[in-house]
Amino acid sequence: MAFEGGEDGFAVTGPLDQLLAWARKNSLWPMPLGLSCCAIEMMSTIGPRFDISRFGAEVARFSPRQSDVMIVAGTLTWKMASVARRIYDQMPNPKYVISMGVCASSGGLYRNYAVVPGVDRLIPVDVYTMGCPPRPDTLLNALLTLQKKIDKGNTHASGNPRPAVVGLGG
Amino acid sequence: MSDTATTTSAIEDALAAHAAAFSGSMQPKTQDGIPVVRVPRDQVIGFLVAARDDAKLRFRLLLDVTALDHYGQPRDRFDVVYHCYSFESRTRLRVKTSCPERDAVVPSAVPEFPTAGFLEREVFDMFGIRFDGNPDLRRILMPEDYEHFPLRKDFPLEGIEPEKVYRKHGGVMMPRATGAEPINGARSDTP
Numbered sequence: 001m002a003f004e005g006g007e008d009g010f011a012v013t014g015p016l017d018q019l020l021a022w023a024r025k026n027s028l029w030p031m032p033l034g035l036s037c038c039a040i041e042m043m044s045t046i047g048p049r050f051d052i053s054r055f056g057a058e059v060a061r062f063s064p065r066q067s068d069v070m071i072v073a074g075t076l077t078w079k080m081a082s083v084a085r086r087i088y089d090q091m092p093n094p095k096y097v098i099s100m101g102v103c104a105s106s107g108g109l110y111r112n113y114a115v116v117p118g119v120d121r122l123i124p125v126d127v128y129t130m131g132c133p134p135r136p137d138t139l140l141n142a143l144l145t146l147q148k149k150i151d152k153g154n155t156h157a158s159g160n161p162r163p164a165v166v167g168l169g170g
Numbered sequence: 171m172s173d174t175a176t177t178t179s180a181i182e183d184a185l186a187a188h189a190a191a192f193s194g195s196m197q198p199k200t201q202d203g204i205p206v207v208r209v210p211r212d213q214v215i216g217f218l219v220a221a222r223d224d225a226k227l228r229f230r231l232l233l234d235v236t237a238l239d240h241y242g243q244p245r246d247r248f249d250v251v252y253h254c255y256s257f258e259s260r261t262r263l264r265v266k267t268s269c270p271e272r273d274a275v276v277p278s279a280v281p282e283f284p285t286a287g288f289l290e291r292e293v294f295d296m297f298g299i300r301f302d303g304n305p306d307l308r309r310i311l312m313p314e315d316y317e318h319f320p321l322r323k324d325f326p327l328e329g330i331e332p333e334k335v336y337r338k339h340g341g342v343m344m345p346r347a348t349g350a351e352p353i354n355g356a357r358s359d360t361p
């Protein structure tokens with residue numbers, strides 16, 4: 001990809017898939033699926049102190065039709081499982097999923113009859129996030145990881161999933 | 171309040187009289203002094219109504235309906251437990267009844283205590299005890315097509331996954347993340 005031009009403006013040229021990935025990764029609108037306590041950290045991430053808008057993801061849409069990345073923040077119960085899957089199905093392609101916290105990633109400390117042992121049982125996940133709850137830094141790290149994945153085409157949406165597990169980052 | 175409040179022993183005497191009338195019996199009190207009455211299941215609603223309507227008792231509020239599973243013990247498998255409260259004497263009451271596993275049905279308290287509706291649904295959802303006469307006995311906490319009763323003692327602690335939920339979504343069950351990137355908290359660039 002290249003920036004071409006001079007004083008009266010510029011153009012970006014490059015292969016179409018690269019341009020699309022560049023556009024997509026820098027405007028990832030989240031669908032905040034806040035299911036329990038992790039959602040508080042997600043709100044904090046969206047708020048001014050951590051400010052997810054620095055990475056192009058400020059427009060938290062509570063409508064799945066307008067969002068690109070679903071952040072599953074919290075404990076998914078079996079009662080809620082079908083609803084979460086339906087929300088995922090309603091998102092337009094290409095769509096990505098961040099599983100926030102150990103509950104969403106594996107069921108976490110809830111090993112019982114009520115909780116889905118990992119939302120990846122029902123929804124394809126691109127980035128798993130460690131922590132109970134993950135700090136906002138970790139969620140930002142997950143978002144940056146997802147951006148790199150979109151760049152490289154390593155997502156479920158591009159047919160070459162390579163899920164990552166992220167922590168605080170170094 | 172004090173003119174309608176009756177003494178503990180008067181309450182217990184009245185309870186014992188009602189228990190006898192409904193072929194039940196007084197049981198040892200709980201550690202915190204709540205009187206416990208055990209009645210046969212076909213009499214339990216009658217007893218609750220009598221305890222509610224007796225001017226000395228007035229156990230008007232049905233606080234909770236719950237159940238116990240005595241799996242593997244030589245007795246009826248399930249106990250259904252009712253907790254009542256009297257605003258007048260500010261006392262509580264625990265009423266127990268039991269039903270066998272083969273015939274886990276108890277008459278519903280909904281016609282007399284509408285608040286029992288959701289409570290009985292929860293007992294049905296968790297223990298599989300049916301309440302005869304409950305107009306809306308559906309599952310309340312688990313998915314509606316779940317096939318097991320999680321609080322029974324023979325239910326595995328780690329749960330049984332509802333295959334139907336998977337099937338409903340066209341078998342999208344994902345493989346676990348094994349073989350994916352190594353779990354590495356120190357490195358973030360693992361795309």
Ligand code: SF4
Nearest residue numbers: 037038101103132133
């Ligand atoms: S991972 Fe921890 S903070 Fe997050 S939803 Fe589960 S219990 Fe709550």
